[in-house]
Amino acid sequence: xxxxxxxxxxxxxxxxxxxxxxxxxxxxxxxxxxxxxxxxxxxxxxxxxxxxxxxxxxxxxxxxxxxxxxxxxxxxxxxxxxxxxxxxxxxxxxxxxxxxxxxxxxxxxxxxxxxxxxxxxxxxxxxxxxxxxx
Amino acid sequence: xxxxxxxxxxxxxxxxxxxxxxxxxxxxxxxxxxxxxxxxxxxxxxxxxxxxxxxxxxxxxxxxxxxxxxxxxxxxxxxxxxxxxxxxxxxxxxxxxxxxxxxxxxxxxxxxxxxxxxxxxx
Numbered sequence: 405x406x407x408x409x410x411x412x413x414x415x416x417x418x419x420x421x422x423x424x425x426x427x428x429x430x431x432x433x434x435x436x437x438x439x440x441x442x443x444x445x446x447x448x449x450x451x452x453x454x455x456x457x458x459x460x461x462x463x464x465x466x467x468x469x470x471x472x473x474x475x476x477x478x479x480x481x482x483x484x485x486x487x488x489x490x491x492x493x494x495x496x497x498x499x500x501x502x503x504x505x506x507x508x509x510x511x512x513x514x515x516x517x518x519x520x521x522x523x524x525x526x527x528x529x530x531x532x533x534x535x536x537x538x
Numbered sequence: 539x540x541x542x543x544x545x546x547x548x549x550x551x552x553x554x555x556x557x558x559x560x561x562x563x564x565x566x567x568x569x570x571x572x573x574x575x576x577x578x579x580x581x582x583x584x585x586x587x588x589x590x591x592x593x594x595x596x597x598x599x600x601x602x603x604x605x606x607x608x609x610x611x612x613x614x615x616x617x618x619x620x621x622x623x624x625x626x627x628x629x630x631x632x633x634x635x636x637x638x639x640x641x642x643x644x645x646x647x648x649x650x651x652x653x654x655x656x657x658x659x660x
Contacts, residue, residue, distance in 0.1 A: 464577060
């Protein structure tokens with residue numbers, strides 16, 4: 405079982421350029437992400453980043469940790485708990501909480517927290533792979 | 539598409555898609571991460587597209603949560619299909635909360651699933 409050292413951390417600075425590039429890649433041109441004037445009139449008051457930007461980073465960190473087990477039954481649940489305002493610098497921390505020997509093989513559960521530069525948690529995720537996660 | 543159009547059991551026009559190397563390169567350039575054989579973020583992109591085949595989400599709508607399960611690598615440059623269905627909906631806190639289940643398949647084989655909880659402006 406490929407278990408990452410704890411914790412794994414990385415950061416991403418999300419500015420208007422990143423959001424614009426993601427909008428082009430994903431086809432998600434929701435004005436809440438890209439139009440400051442429109443966003444000012446919403447409940448958020450400012451542009452916010454697309455949730456999948458961070459989810460993709462987290463997913464790739466987890467996939468790297470899981471190795472060959474990732475595309476063989478991994479599951480990951482993301483909760484977008486607070487908006488990521490543009491610009492922000494977000495730190496992603498991945499911690500493996502459980503790695504147990506079971507009859508059906510090793511299973512890993514990883515908890516993920518993403519915080520912005522103010523320490524606000526903006527995204528959490530729980531992932532499982534191996535064992536009965538298949 | 540408005541919240542009223544997100545009726546329970548609504549099945550959207552299936553989305554045919556393929557994963558190109560260009561898309562993976564763009565994905566890696568933005569996140570600075572190497573791309574796995576089944577990139578969760580890429581599945582999030584396609585899941586969103588799968589329920590927008592019949593119209594656009596109103597500006598101001600957001601994704602509240604996302605669950606992804608992968609059972610096989612995503613083959614490159616290969617025709618794939620994503621089917622999305624509304625499985626729950628409710629009004630809460632002045633907004634519409636819609637759960638959409640998406641199944642990704644390669645031929646007859648299911649390769650991934652996604653469950654999206656989207657928030658619609660009312």
